[in-house]
Structures are given as structure tokens and as C-alpha cells.
Amino acid sequence: MLDPLDRRRFVTRALQAGAITALGDFHFLHGLPAPAADNDKTTRQLLPLSSEIEPLVRLIEDTPRSQLMERIVAEIRKGTSYEELLSAVFLAGVRGIQPRPVGFKFHAVLVINSAHLASLRAPDKERWLPLFWALDNFKNSQKANYEQGNWRMAPVEESKLPPPHRAKQRFLEAMDDWDEEGADRAITTLARTASAEQVYELFWRYGCRDFRDIGHKAIYAANSWRTLQAIGWRHGEPVVRSLAYAMLDRGGNDNPAEHDYDADRPFRENQKRLADLGPLWKQRRRLVPEAAHDLLETLRTASPSDGSAKVVELLRKGIHPASIWDGLFLMAGELLMRQPGIVGIHCVTSTNALHFAYQTTASDETRQLLMLQTAAFLPMFRQTMMGRGKLADVKIDRLEKAEGTDDPSQAIEEIFATVSKDRLLAARKTLALMDGDSRRFPLLVRAAERLIFSKGHDSHDYKFSSAALEDYYHVTAPWRARYAAASMFNLKGTGDRDNNLIERTRAALAKT
Structure with a gap:
């Protein structure tokens, strides 16, 4: 059995010389307060946002990627809050990135809740890092969106909106018929007259309606709801318009209402x-x-x-x-x-x-x-x-422990070093660690998320880690250790390539 390890001793030892914290020194962030465009500007008609957030969204949209970090750091120093920055980067993506296919470049939006969850679990000063990453990620998606036609969300035609008492039925009919214009008009009225709970109750069903986009429709429903809980329903209208449009993505098929496709x-x-x-x-x-x-x-x-x-x-x-x-x-x-x-x-x-x-x-x-x-x-x-290749002959319920050191802090170091070389062995070591004492899981999470900050390169690093680390607690106790072990097949290891987020953030802080 591994000895229990209290959190303070783990953090102290890790900060001294551990491989995980050697990934990067985050002290340069202490100059920031704790949280309480590469393409040409478009001239086409654009949906306006609320007056309190529009200037910050515009700043994110219009500033070249190479200058954005420095500009945002300056705004934070002048008083921009964590919630304002979270709102702005989310809404910039909602308004300016086409949600089709629901994935690829649109991960700039899908990943915001995951970045937010990582921020909430981080120490105060480190909470800015996931948002800085999300800003940089948005600029990549903005560039791709521009190259693919420069889709932007336009204002609705107010004269064509259904009255409130007909909006719900009209929305259901439009969604069932895969009618994009009808759904857009109806959801706009609902966003203005119904509660968030009433609106999303409709989306939970449509999010699981079809298998197109390999689950991203359900992911967008869940992650947009969760982000709106953080930034406020007052920002809901553009979000649910984007969500309805995403859910009506046919994936190149004819109208699914008139066919019997495998996905439906x-x-x-x-x-x-x-x-x-x-x-x-x-x-x-x-x-x-x-x-x-x-x-x-x-x-x-x-x-x-x-x-x-x-x-x-x-x-x-x-x-x-x-x-x-x-x-x-x-x-x-x-x-x-x-x-x-x-x-x-x-x-x-x-x-x-x-x-x-x-x-x-x-x-x-x-x-x-x-x-x-x-x-x-x-x-x-x-x-x-x-259809993509062979599936390995491995079963989660038959995974065997790989016994290691009796020191939990050292065991965690070994696990994440092994992830970069042999994921199956890392999973077996995790099973041994977690089967001994489930109270060690928060320490494993902290180590995993520091690695995401330093080595995460795309949206899936944040999306996967937030989902897997969250669902550990949704699995009942007899199976938790095995579920945690499986997560090692996509978490980052200490030997993985670093990203340049920390260096760019450090440089931006030095200039402001």
C-alpha cells in the first residue's frame, strides 16, 4: 500500500525539483492581478453584441495575433476582469467562427468551457494561462475561418421573428424539418423571452439526435450552457443562434428529415x-x-x-x-x-x-x-x-497494476514521465496509485493540468483533460481507478514537447 500524502507536502516537494514543475516557472505571472486579427477587417454586416463587451471583443478580433497577448495584458493591468475576458473570447468565436463542421476551427468556441474549468482549478495567478491560450487559439481559428469564406454571424431580420407565444412550436418544427432560417428566427425570439433553462431543455434532445460531427453537437450544447452559466444569460442570444445552426449541420447529406441515414x-x-x-x-x-x-x-x-x-x-x-x-x-x-x-x-x-x-x-x-x-x-x-485501423487487444476491466514506489509524489512523477514513453505502463502505474487511495486523485489532477498549461498544443488537450478528470467522480467507486488509468492514453507527459505559451506570456508581461 502507498502511504497517504497530504497536499501541502506534495506541493512543497514538487516545487523543489520535480520534473512536473520543471516544465516552467509560473512566477512571472505574479505581476498580474488575480482574476476576481491576422486577417483584414470585414465590412459585411455583423451582429452587434452588448455595449459592455463589444469593445473587448473587437480588440480580440482586430488585433494581429503577434500583438494580441501584449494588448490583453495591458487591458488586464487597466482593470479588465477574468469574467470579461472569458466572455469576450467566447463571444468572439461565437460571432466570428462558422460552427460547421462542428469541430475543427470551431474548437475555438468548443474549448472555452474546458479552459475555464482548468482556470478554476489553478492557483490564482495561473488562472490567466488557459485564457491566454484560448486567445491564441482563437486567432488560429479566425485565420482558418477567413480562408474558408470569412463567415460572420449577421443580425436577424426583426420583422420576420415569430411572436413569443409561437416561438417554441416554430423552433421544434424547424429543427425537425432541418429548416435553418426558421430555426434561427424562432431561437432568437426564445432567447429574448424564455429562460436559459427553458431554451436548453430543447437543445438537450437535439444535441443527441444524430452522430454527425462525432458527438460535437452534444459537446457544444453542454459547453455553451456551462460557459453561459459563468458569463450570464444576457449574452445568450448569439450563442443559441450559433448552437441551432450547428445542430442543423447535415454533414453533406440531403435533408435528413426525408431520409433514413445511419447517423439518424x-x-x-x-x-x-x-x-x-x-x-x-x-x-x-x-x-x-x-x-x-x-x-x-x-x-x-x-x-x-x-x-x-x-x-x-x-x-x-x-x-x-x-x-x-x-x-x-x-x-x-x-x-x-x-x-x-x-x-x-x-x-x-x-x-x-x-x-x-x-x-x-x-x-x-x-x-x-x-x-x-x-x-x-x-x-x-x-x-x-x-475503419481507421486496428484496435489494440486491451480491456479496461482486465488491466493489471504495475507496482512502483511507495512514495505517492514520486509515483506521480514516474507516471507522467512514463506517459511520454509507454502509455499502457503509465495506465498500470496509475491503477496501482489510485487503487490504494482515491484521495490522491486531486494531486494527480494538479500535476496533469500543469502539464496541459506547459505542453498543451491544441483544443483536444484541454477538452479531453477537463472531461476525463471530471468524469472520474461520475464513475462509482469500484470503477474509478480504472477510469483514471484510461485517461493516461491522452494526457500529456513530462517528456512531451513544450508549447511556447509561457514564453510568450512572459514576453508580453515584460513589455507592459
């Missing part, structure tokens, strides 16, 4: 299955760890339809939804282990988003639908991965 079929089938299910809490339900294993075993070979049917079977047997979600989370982690890379990452981040919607919706029927859709999406991910 599970939703139609699962809506029918709902009729056979009663309320989730109608009967007393049991937490059964073996049920998670049963579901995991099924999902390894199941078709999308079979995956959903298995969830129905377990619910009818009185299995608690938490045990079902255990099986879903474990399957997502195992798929990542079997084929690390872009599809495996989205197995984890999509399951995180679908589970967040499950937790947030007020509708019991929507909760059931989200579970059934997740159980269909994971086999679809597996099928997609098989």
Missing part, C-alpha cells in the same frame, strides 16, 4: 423504445457493479441498436442508472485505450457531454433518451475506429 437511425429507434420504459425512479433501483461489466461486455461487439437495447434490458431489471453510466464511461475509456487518437478522444468527451445533459435536463424522458443514445453512439465510435 438510433434516435428514431430509441424514441420508440421510450414507450416501453416507465419513469427512471418508478421502482427502487440497485447499484450493481456487475451490471457495468455486463454492459461493457455487450458494447464491445454490439451494433448501435443492440447497445441501446441492452440499456433497456438493464433498466427493466431495476439497475440504477449510475451503474449503467459506469458501463458507458468504461467503454469510452477502453475505446481510447484500444486506439488512442482523435476518435478515441471523442468517445470520452462526447460521453462526458451526454452525461452532463443527462444530469442537467429536467425531463425524465430526455434522461432515458440520452442513455440510450450514448449506448448507440459508442458502438458507432467503435465502428468508425475500425
